[in-house]
Amino acid sequence: MHDDSCKVELPRRRKQEKPIPSVYPVLDTDLARDNVGVLLLVPGESFDGVRDQVEDEGVMALAKPLTRQTLEMGLHMITALRGKLLQMDRRNRALQEKMTDIRTINRAKWLLIEQLRMTESEAHYYIERQAMDTRLSRREVAENIIRSYDQ
DSSP states (O other), rough: OGGGGOOOOOOOOTTTTTOSSSSSSTTSSSSTTTTOOOOOEHHHHHGHHHHHGGGGGTTEEEEEEHHHHHHHHHHHHHHHHHHHHHHHHHHHHHHHHHHHHHHHHHHHHHHHHHHHHHOHHHHHHHHHHHHHHHHHHHHHHHHHHHHHHHO
């Protein structure tokens, strides 16, 4: 038994309107790439083609007509996926920052090894000691060393 009381009323397409041949240019607004969940409601007869065009851009398509429950599930899925993507993005940025720190510190160590004839462990200890003594991060100390010796 099918219950029509749960259906969401959506405006019907007028007969003189032509379907959009390609929805890709319409979605070229970077919305899906800017941490915004995009849910596209598509007439059932063009669903497969439209879905294939937009899914690689992070856009979720749902076929019309749809029930209120299906729409709510789609919105919940987009919200959950957006939260997960934001969490992964934060983690990715933190890891990239850490990698930049390591690269900068290693570059400073090699400058100390070349310029002051330190061993790798002496250079490492020097950077850590400077960071503690000056209350700067190891990266800031490394950047100062790079500015001093890399001219």
